[in-house]
Amino acid sequence: MARPTIADIARRAGVSKGAVSFALNGRPGVSAATRERILRVAEEMNWRPHSAARALGGARAGTVGLVLARPARTIGLEPFFGQLLSGLQAALSTRGTALQLLVVEDTAAEIEVYRRWTSEHRVDGFVLVDLQVRDPRVPVLEELGVPAMVIGGPGRHGRLPSVWADDREAMLSLVEYLAALGHRRIAHLAGLPAFQHTRRRIRAVRDGARRLGLEAVSLPTDFSDAEGAAATRALLARPRRPTALIYDSDVMAVAGLGVAAEMGVAVPGELSVVSFEDSALARIVHPALTALTRDTFALGEQVARALLALLDDPGTARDIKNPTPRLTVRESTAAPGDRTA
Amino acid sequence: MARPTIADIARRAGVSKGAVSFALNGRPGVSAATRERILRVAEEMNWRPHSAARALGGARAGTVGLVLARPARTIGLEPFFGQLLSGLQAALSTRGTALQLLVVEDTAAEIEVYRRWTSEHRVDGFVLVDLQVRDPRVPVLEELGVPAMVIGGPGRHGRLPSVWADDREAMLSLVEYLAALGHRRIAHLAGLPAFQHTRRRIRAVRDGARRLGLEAVSLPTDFSDAEGAAATRALLARPRRPTALIYDSDVMAVAGLGVAAEMGVAVPGELSVVSFEDSALARIVHPALTALTRDTFALGEQVARALLALLDDPGTARDIKNPTPRLTVRESTAAPGDRTA
DNA sequence: CAGTATGACTAAACCGGTCTAGCGAAGGGG
DNA sequence: CCCCTTCGCTAGACCGGTTTAGTCATACTG
Structure with a gap:
């Protein structure tokens, strides 16, 4: 038999379609014994619900x-x-x-x-x-x-x-970590300002820096490796360049790492790099990236x-x-x- | 009205459900004028097919x-x-x-x-x-x-x-490229041998090397950055280490790049690295990876x-x-x- | 002009489930 | 002991489409 339906099960078990439906969905309306029998028959016939049929009748699409x-x-x-x-x-x-x-x-x-x-x-x-x-x-x-x-x-x-x-809390912990290492001038390579989390992170950097007496700047980007690299290049070319960079994504952080290598800036000797986003990518690059990990x-x-x-x-x-x-x-x-x- | 059905359209257009179905699916059975009218009504009522209803009746699941x-x-x-x-x-x-x-x-x-x-x-x-x-x-x-x-x-x-x-053709072109640069000892960090493409690539490396008179070895891995790194480390520790590495994936190639940096092997000065798989990742690392590009x-x-x-x-x-x-x-x-x- | 083919359309079955109304039997309360 | 509720189950409507059989009018054929 191709594809048994509940009607087939009902016939074989000697009950009605309704009873089968009740039994298969674990809802009241059939006795334990009948339910057991119906389930056994359904199992034997290898029955599977037809998702479309279920979705019709106003039920779940699943x-x-x-x-x-x-x-x-x-x-x-x-x-x-x-x-x-x-x-x-x-x-x-x-x-x-x-x-x-x-x-x-x-x-x-x-x-x-x-x-x-x-x-x-x-x-x-x-x-x-x-x-x-x-x-x-x-x-x-x-x-x-x-x-x-x-x-x-x-x-x-x-x-x-x-x-x-809590992005804010996380970003604050990052800033505190860098401050504790001794950094006084940090930059934050942020994502798209249209995103709510970007705004929250920028505010957190500003507030944390103010509290700890750091110089901090946030640069918005479009999250792409290209803009991440460009922004990094601009930052590192400044006369008083930052000693630590916080990237909103791992992809941008890796791109930034590339720019630092290209400009001959040693990481972490002359520049610390942190990614707000952890991933396998952050692990495999060299040097491996310090990052915020979440599950x-x-x-x-x-x-x-x-x-x-x-x-x-x-x-x-x-x-x-x-x-x-x-x-x-x-x-x-x-x-x-x-x-x- | 919540969600018009073809019955609603039929009523409004003064025809039967069947006629509506024919019209909406562009099949014969209605005159051009009627079809036009039905389509206009459907448009007005902003009708959308109910995917489940369609999937029932033996038709497509879509x-x-x-x-x-x-x-x-x-x-x-x-x-x-x-x-x-x-x-x-x-x-x-x-x-x-x-x-x-x-x-x-x-x-x-x-x-x-x-x-x-x-x-x-x-x-x-x-x-x-x-x-x-x-x-x-x-x-x-x-x-x-x-x-x-x-x-x-x-x-x-x-x-x-x-x-x-044509993986074979592609791999051969890689080997030829490296040979033309002057490499005589190359290694291939392959993927899982259970994959057909892995086998094909390994065979291509062997055949290409034989034809061009190169020393070549293929090492299978599980495609992970960890095994890619480990295999790279082992290869670079050999007394007569290869001068070029071909990686089956960009992730492994990046991991290998990290190992080379860690071991103080200059890329591309002392070691050339090629990835069989191109990607943004291959572009953003430093040095950027030579890779096979496909759309x-x-x-x-x-x-x-x-x-x-x-x-x-x-x-x-x-x-x-x-x-x-x-x-x-x-x-x-x-x-x-x-x-x- | 009768007979038949064709085109336009309708009515209703159908897909495979869910769900409600209803029915007979059993059990419980007064 | 009768009435009422509850339980277990059935019959059948229903979801929104597709598809087939059939009706009717019109056009074509000989």
Whole structure:
């Protein structure tokens, strides 16, 4: 038999379709004995639910969506997304839910996908990343009334619940670490100012530097290796150049490392380099990068669990705090002017 | 009105559901005038097909699957998949088809996903990557009778059609390039020997070296930065160490670069380094890596188009050749012993 | 002009589940 | 002992499309 349906099971078990549906979904309406028998028959016949049939009838689509807006041909998935993806899928798969991933060109296209997938009933909910300052996606998702979890925060994402890590606290710890090493002039190679987390990190650098009496400057970039390199070149060419650089991403930090090597600036002897984002990339370059480490896989799991809970009960929208990233010291940082390093 | 259905359109246009279905799908059965009117009404009401309803009734699921088997926490580093994904999606989206991506732990789990998604009608077809030597996934997909496109080849994938690039030709061009620079002792840091492309590349290195009278050795690794680094360390510690290294992946090449720096071996002065895989990563490290460049985005598009054609007409299974990767020379290669570099 | 082919369209079955209304039997309360 | 509730289950509507069988009017054929 090709693909048994619940009608086949019902016939074989001598019950009705309804009884089979109840039994297979673990809901009341059948006795324990009958349920047992039905499950055994379903197992024997190797029955699998037809996802489309289930999605019809107003039930779940069994899928949640993740849409990334970035130019298609630029760098592939950053390690962050690979990890996040795996974490999301790990948690979702325990509940038979799939993750639909789509990469689009820009935010407008992203919003269009939200509308389409919602009206086509393709997904039950969304995961939102890269929260922007006055994020246009938030009101759209609220209007669509579709469950969604935001990664990032706190605050500024309307009524949508979020999972967030304390970027401010993390950045402060970075600045304090550099200050403790003896650095007095630091620079921060930030990401796109349109992102909320970029703004938060810039503010944290400013506040931390002020408190510790450091000179600090933040330079916004577009997160690309090209701009990271260009900004680094400009900084190192200054007469009183900084003795430590904080990069918002591992890719930019690696690009910066390349510029330092090219300009003959020794790392960490003459320049300390720190990445706000840890990854395999940060480990394999030479010198290995001191970086903020966070468990992105676990973050993904947490987000997925929260979204599943939200699907079960739309009332449970609450913000959840993720552990603050911890500093992993490697070879790219030292006291300023330490010629032995 | 929440979500109009074809019944709503039918009522408004004063025709039957069937007529609407015919009109919206561009098939005969309605006059041009009626079709026009129905389309206008559908547009006015902002109608969108309900993907589940369509998938029921034996029609398309409107989705194809890509399942990657690799340890959950390691993915994301390779730019290859990001590019491939974007290319696949670009071509698929022109036909309203979505891509379902899943990362699983191993090949056994991957096969289980093929079975499940097929029996659940979740996808219409699959894209298969990382072809292995006696790949157990091939017979399963053949048995399931589900359309699938293989990336890799040529040969050794049963009746499944593939899109392939000439790895052998590419590797030979690499070896010839190094020989022309004057290298006589080269080593090849290969990937997992279980992969067909790894075997092909190893054979190409051996054949090329024999023809050109070089000493060559291939060392298999697991593609990880750790093994890449370890193998590099072992090679450079040999008394008569090679003057050029070919890495099967950019990640390993970067790790190797780190080892060389650590051991005080100048690149490219004392050692030339080449990566078989180009990427942003290869560009941003210092020195920038000479690498084989291929248009992975275009590859993805090509695969997607071939798969869509296969869905339309299961008879059209043909292997397609992708352009051979071209060498991009950067800073990591020079003549052996060139102290000016 | 009868007979038939063709085109436009309708009605209804169908895909494979979910879910509600309802029914008979058993159990419990007063 | 009767009524009412609860339990276990069935029948069938329903989700939103696709597809087939069939109807009717018109055009074509000989």
